Amino acid sequence: MAIFQKAYQGYAGPLSPPMSRTLVIFRYALADVFQSRLFVAFFFVCLLLSVLLMCFIYVYHNLELLLQFEVVPEELMAIDGTFFAFTMQLPQNGLLFLMILAIGPTMISPDIRNNAMPLYLSRPINKSSYILGKLLVLVFLGSLISWLPGLLLFFLQAYLGGGDWLGNNLQIPVASMATSLTWIISLSLLAFAVSARVNSKAVARIVFFGLLMLGSILGEVIEEVFGGWGGYIVNVFAALEVLTTALYNADPDVLGFVPKMPVEIAVMQFFFLVVMTLLILTRRIRAFQVVS
Amino acid sequence: MTIDSTNSDDNVAVASDEAAAKLRPAVSDRNVAENQNNSATGNESNQEFVDQQVPVIELDDLCVTFDHPVLDHLSAKMRGRCIGLLGPNGAGKTTLLNTLLGFNRPTSGRAVILGHDLSTDNQFVRSMVGYMPERDSYISGMTGIRFVRMMAELSGLSPRVALERAHEVFFYVGLGEARYRKIESYSLGMKQLAKLAQAIVHGPKLLFLDEPTNGLDPPARARMLQLIREIRESGDTHIIIASHLLQDIESCCDEVLVLKDGRIAKYCNLEEERRSNKQFLLMQIRGNENDFVEGLRSLGCEVAIPNRRRIKAILPDGVEVHQLYALAEQLSVQIRNLDYKRDSLEDIFMRAMDDDKV
Numbered sequence: 140m141a142i143f144q145k146a147y148q149g150y151a152g153p154l155s156p157p158m159s160r161t162l163v164i165f166r167y168a169l170a171d172v173f174q175s176r177l178f179v180a181f182f183f184v185c186l187l188l189s190v191l192l193m194c195f196i197y198v199y200h201n202l203e204l205l206l207q208f209e210v211v212p213e214e215l216m217a218i219d220g221t222f223f224a225f226t227m228q229l230p231q232n233g234l235l236f237l238m239i240l241a242i243g244p245t246m247i248s249p250d251i252r253n254n255a256m257p258l259y260l261s262r263p264i265n266k267s268s269y270i271l272g273k274l275l276v277l278v279f280l281g282s283l284i285s286w287l288p289g290l291l292l293f294f295l296q297a298y299l300g301g302g303d304w305l306g307n308n309l310q311i312p313v314a315s316m317a318t319s320l321t322w323i324i325s326l327s328l329l330a331f332a333v334s335a336r337v338n339s340k341a342v343a344r345i346v347f348f349g350l351l352m353l354g355s356i357l358g359e360v361i362e363e364v365f366g367g368w369g370g371y372i373v374n375v376f377a378a379l380e381v382l383t384t385a386l387y388n389a390d391p392d393v394l395g396f397v398p399k400m401p402v403e404i405a406v407m408q409f410f411f412l413v414v415m416t417l418l419i420l421t422r423r424i425r426a427f428q429v430v431s
Numbered sequence: 432m433t434i435d436s437t438n439s440d441d442n443v444a445v446a447s448d449e450a451a452a453k454l455r456p457a458v459s460d461r462n463v464a465e466n467q468n469n470s471a472t473g474n475e476s477n478q479e480f481v482d483q484q485v486p487v488i489e490l491d492d493l494c495v496t497f498d499h500p501v502l503d504h505l506s507a508k509m510r511g512r513c514i515g516l517l518g519p520n521g522a523g524k525t526t527l528l529n530t531l532l533g534f535n536r537p538t539s540g541r542a543v544i545l546g547h548d549l550s551t552d553n554q555f556v557r558s559m560v561g562y563m564p565e566r567d568s569y570i571s572g573m574t575g576i577r578f579v580r581m582m583a584e585l586s587g588l589s590p591r592v593a594l595e596r597a598h599e600v601f602f603y604v605g606l607g608e609a610r611y612r613k614i615e616s617y618s619l620g621m622k623q624l625a626k627l628a629q630a631i632v633h634g635p636k637l638l639f640l641d642e643p644t645n646g647l648d649p650p651a652r653a654r655m656l657q658l659i660r661e662i663r664e665s666g667d668t669h670i671i672i673a674s675h676l677l678q679d680i681e682s683c684c685d686e687v688l689v690l691k692d693g694r695i696a697k698y699c700n701l702e703e704e705r706r707s708n709k710q711f712l713l714m715q716i717r718g719n720e721n722d723f724v725e726g727l728r729s730l731g732c733e734v735a736i737p738n739r740r741r742i743k744a745i746l747p748d749g750v751e752v753h754q755l756y757a758l759a760e761q762l763s764v765q766i767r768n769l770d771y772k773r774d775s776l777e778d779i780f781m782r783a784m785d786d787d788k789v
Binding site: 146147148149150151152153154155157160163164167171174249250252253254255257258259260261262263264265425426427 | 525529532533534554555557558560561562564566567568569570571572577581582584585586587588589592596603615629631633634635636639658661662665667668
């Protein structure tokens, strides 16, 4: 079907493996995300945190520099699970929230609004591939600003801190990865579920933000009225704090107020959130609308 | 020659062997070559060849039910190069298309596309089909070329080949100059062409077109129909068109499937159907109409007078046209005009709608 011939011709060449179709969605969605200069700027700002922490760890182990800055090493916070949780994970959680707030609620709604789902689903991909392709964008970007630099920081500290430190803090890379991925996946799916229900990008962002804030406020109110930790069941931020503290084996007093909720409940909260959002997505993402 | 074998009890519609043999181009080139050798050995081998042909679409007691039956025990073997889906609103055309695309799961029965069962080979079937939806469908924020390239990659083409074919197909449908514009800035006609472009970019074996001329002005409609005919003539692709517009179907399709209340009201090869009604004559006369009509009836003709001075007659076997002239001379009637009447698709459709039974 050469352009100059302007005649239709079929295609009999090789086809890519079915699994690679998910990556097509990922690749195009990723390119769309980086069309926004504002997001690119935000993304690089997110990376600055890790650079700053890397500098801190380097200086922490450089006695000459510390003396030049007139800092006594013993006065500095010890680098351990609590340090990583407090200086790295908690800020990263906030950055991940902002990142997902910026792009998550806008990823599905344009396709539904413009009736693009039949175009996707008439091809050899299914709903799961579609959702996974979109999810991979947020997982990829989120990983780049959270647990991947976290691993770098960990190995830098292990290199400078020695074998003993490494042996005593092996939970840190696992905690960084597990906490970040749990937060990214659950928030992304919630953002997608909102995006699948709300057509307008701006409104979808507001609804996403509002849902999380509402859960947080409601949790606080229930906790104030009834006491105990029951109120935190609807507060996903509280669940994240509990999970972070438990996985990093961190000191709750250093991290601030951490709800005294069993970590199993926090895990169940995220599990429930993921299941609910997947249910909504599978109901909303379909090739045609049933008119009753 | 008639399209027969329509079993009213089972709602089965199958083109006759003879008709199927005439639709030989419906199979792949390789099959055609093989079967041309076979057909030379006579009718028996020709019959074998027909039996070996893989229908484009085979419906086997297919039922789809939402809160009520929408498709009701459909059975058919369709072998045409371009098949029209006709029917009034709510007849089940779009549901049938959606089912063939794998969007709906059949309640019972099965559908087989180009020899592959939808229930087991759904993903493979989707790699062979292209779909142009009725409604506006696009991915916002994308240029036309990027949109079509992405669709080609999703169908399995490599990024390089997808880009190449996206350019080619844009020029083919006539949007070459607009391919770097955002799709949302396209006019309605351009969006229709872009939808066609994404449906054919990967060279599907089977192309589903749902109301392809919706909302198009006459020149754009003519252009769309011309493209569909060209794709059909290329021999690479089978086409299924769902449309309300009988003229569109008539100008593009060689077979039609008429649906009514979720059942098959008629399935036929258009050319065969028209040829079977060759004996219809439409006459305009001057003179004693009643005597002439009586005379025609005495010859065994079925006669109808659709409007003044026009007589529609069906000649029985053995009666020739010159006998009509002889009758006219005998009754001093002038035959001012005499035409063979060919059934239009509208006639076929209206008859199908009138018949409760297939």
